Amino acid sequence: MTTAMAPGREAPVTVTGTGLQVRGLVKQYGTFTAVDGIDLDVPEGSFFALLGPSGCGKTTTLRMVAGLEDPTAGAIYIDGDDVSRRRAYQRPVNTVFQNYALFPHLSIFENVAFGLRRRRQQNIKKSVMEMLELVELAHLAERKPTQLSGGQQQRVAVVRALVNKPQVLLLDEPLGALDLKLRRQMQLELKKIQTEVGITFIHVTHDQEEAMTMADTIAVMNAGHVEQLGQPAQLYENPVSVFVANFLGQSNLLRGTISGRDGDWVTAATSAGTIRIPAARCSANGADCLVGVRPEKIQVEEIGTAAATVPSGHNSVTGRVSDASFIGVSTQYQVTVAGGQELTVFSQNTGTALVRPGTDVVLHWDALHTFALDGSQDVRSGMDDPEAQ
């Protein structure tokens, strides 16, 4: 930890040594590697999300931080102390379990008081009732968990963990069992609670919208490793792997070859034409690359109309509309471009007329919105989330 403590460095986490750090964490079950050497830096007081499809190792990582799973290798630091060899009950960490795991034989009050009683705290009644009031459940304190609704149980699970004032609160898909409407409501509520108590939250989810709504920082995980770590907007705008580009929202990816470099810009030759990419947004290692642009960045113009002139600084490709579906707020077009590939375009409903299938169009977008990924990856990686079906 001390090696990174050079003053004036930009990464504040390693400098202060607070919050949570994970270094080279590995978990193997026999020959299967669930977590394959991951590093995480979670600043104190932040809302951090581990996002990925089922089986990517996010829950295993969380359980290792909680102490419910022994790591095969690696270290876990909380406020600079390595806790990876401590038992679950010796760590300053509490967990909100998937399906809540409330004790069915104890009242709501006793569920929340459980951690405080084990540590022989003072004023248990006051602390518990304060926490129950925070989530407006004080009047149900004497009920049993089964007498509560799903949303209420979820809140009890959160305060049962929070009442212990852990240094890190771990949330394992806590909203997975709730219906969509309640889930949205709880997302806002959890975010509000986190802002109020200021405790570090680590939230495991496979729902990319949930992660983007709630988290300050997201680590996108796939097959046991972290694909990319950053703020939601940064991940969305500038993905560095096909997996992230497809898992977070939708992306159009065109196979191409890097044909030239000119200062801050890279040009790539694709079957649909030459495309300019900001050099900072190009993560291709060799010449082969995948040129990407998000569907909502693209504008569709009918060829021959006055609007069809491409503004300077834009990339453009021509193609033919193969499908148009009007959704209301937007229209989704499928456009076949030269080389046969289909691009998806989300065109916002700003009053312009619908472009009919079969029309020849020019697609253009600000070159700054283009990104390029390494060409050795599978174009479909991250597209099929088994849990999202």
Next chain:
Amino acid sequence: MTTTVTAGARRPTAPRQRGGAGRWIREHLVTMFGILALIYLFVPIFVVVMFSFNDPTGRFNYTWVRFSFSAWADPCGISGMCDALLVSLKIGVLATIVATILGTLAAFAMARHRFRGRAVANLLVFLPMATPEVVAGSSLLTLFINLGMPLGQTTIFIAHVMFCVSFVIVTVKARLAGMDPRLEQAAMDLYANRVQTFTKVTWPLVLPGIVSGAMLSFSLSFDDFIITNFNAGQTVTFPMFVWGAYQRALPVQINVVGTAMLLVALILVVLGRLISKLRAR
């Protein structure tokens, strides 16, 4: 206004009355079958209770003569019956305690630990339940004779523990299997060490399974005739006494004991309900 509305509302009831009887039967068919099933279950018990208040003229309590408290006033009036009852209660309690402890430990091991031969052990547990009692009884007798063990209360006790353990294992294991492992993890996450996790979470959640295993053991042990008869030697348990007495007479006191057992069981069930209701509040 009001009168016209009610008059109008009343009119459509006429066609409904037409299929009245058939409809009533259709709606209450399930209830009627339910009542019939309950009668089927309770008539024998009712007879037992009723004949405990009989005052038979002969030695056999077969025909209803007149109402009397005489048997209840003198429950041990038949020579040897209360001794047999005490033997049965003693063996029942001891066998239940031992079988419950052994069975609970075995259930924990089989539900929680991975060991070689676990699948076989799971299968073997069912063997004593599947073996016909006549076979189990005679085999045990052979074993005890070959070991040179004198037949008596000890051999009965050993035999009863043998067949009760299986039932305890099965009930406790079912309870453990139905328990979410995350509850224990949640306890450890909330600063409970291993002992506290067991006493505060595991034990209270498994207890109902253990209690039902124990109750099942007691009733099996108290009731057993076939295996006991093989291994009793000179000892006489309550079922054996009833069987023996039946050769010469059928005293009312047998019904008194039966009714008393029924009452005790009923009180236990009601108490259990009350306690769980009070706790839930």
